[in-house]
Amino acid sequence: MCQGCGKGCMVIEAAYTDGRSVRYKPLHWWPVPGAAHLDPAVPENVAGAYDEGVRCLAVQAPRAAAVMFRSMLAFIVADKGSEQARQKRGLKARLEQMAREGTLHPSLASWAATIKDLGNGGAHPDELPEPTQAEAEEMGRLCRRVIDLVYETDARIQRARNPEPSPPEQPYEPPARSGGDFSMGSVGR
Numbered sequence: 001m002c003q004g005c006g007k008g009c010m011v012i013e014a015a016y017t018d019g020r021s022v023r024y025k026p027l028h029w030w031p032v033p034g035a036a037h038l039d040p041a042v043p044e045n046v047a048g049a050y051d052e053g054v055r056c057l058a059v060q061a062p063r064a065a066a067v068m069f070r071s072m073l074a075f076i077v078a079d080k081g082s083e084q085a086r087q088k089r090g091l092k093a094r095l096e097q098m099a100r101e102g103t104l105h106p107s108l109a110s111w112a113a114t115i116k117d118l119g120n121g122g123a124h125p126d127e128l129p130e131p132t133q134a135e136a137e138e139m140g141r142l143c144r145r146v147i148d149l150v151y152e153t154d155a156r157i158q159r160a161r162n163p164e165p166s167p168p169e170q171p172y173e174p175p176a177r178s179g180g181d182f183s184m185g186s187v188g189r
Contacts, residue, residue, distance in 0.1 A: 041155030042147055045075045050143055053136075062136035063122035069139045070119020073112055076150060080104070091116050108149060111142045 013024040038047045053068035070091070077085060077094045085097035095116065099109035118131045118139050131139070 038147060039152040039155050042151045043075065043079050046072055046079065046147065046151070049075055050140075050147060053143065054140055057133075057136055057140055060133060062131045062133045063125060065136040066119045066122030066131040066139055069115050069136075069143045070122070072143055073115055073119070073146075076146070080150060105149070108146055111146060115139050115142055115146075 012027045014027055016023045016025065038050070049068050049072035053065045053072065056062070056065035056068060073095070074091055077091065077098065080103055081094055081098050082101055082103060085094050085101065085103065088094045088097050092113065095104065095109055095112045098104035099106055104112065118135055120128055122131055122136075
């Protein structure tokens with residue numbers, strides 16, 4: 001049982017024995033560690049890029065993870081950025097515009113710049129240093145916080161302010177009897 005979502009999970013393990021006892025070493029998990037069930041308020045493309053980045057981390061592919069996390073930022077700009085921000089050339093300029101407008105909190109803009117820079121290293125390894133596994137893992141943690149602060153926190157607040165009304169409770173009515181023979185003797189006749 002996954003401790004994060006409460007749903008089922010799968011672990012592939014290697015068994016080691018010394019002839020008297022067996023020890024197990026986990027090799028792979030599904031869902032992968034770090035995967036999270038995102039709020040429905042998170043757009044599909046943002047959630048998909050984040051999810052793919054987390055899966056890349058699980059298979060030790062830090063460049064691919066960095067590129068996906070950078071893509072997630074681009075999707076956030078497309079969704080939350082003003083027309084002026086979306087018109088800017090380059091992700092850095094778009095993020096800076098969002099910070100100037102207050103669409104992106106200055107501390108988030110700083111995180112986003114870090115994610116973008118490391119993502120550029122994943123996309124352009126011939127020009128920039130490639131991100132390490134540790135750096136890509138930190139990017140994943142930062143991205144998760146960005147998603148929470150940009151989408152999920154506001155969605156939770158809105159739901160708390162405007163809870164959906166519960167349907168009225170209906171009194172229990174037993175099902176009507178049809179008058180048929182329900183004794184065990186009629187089975188198989």
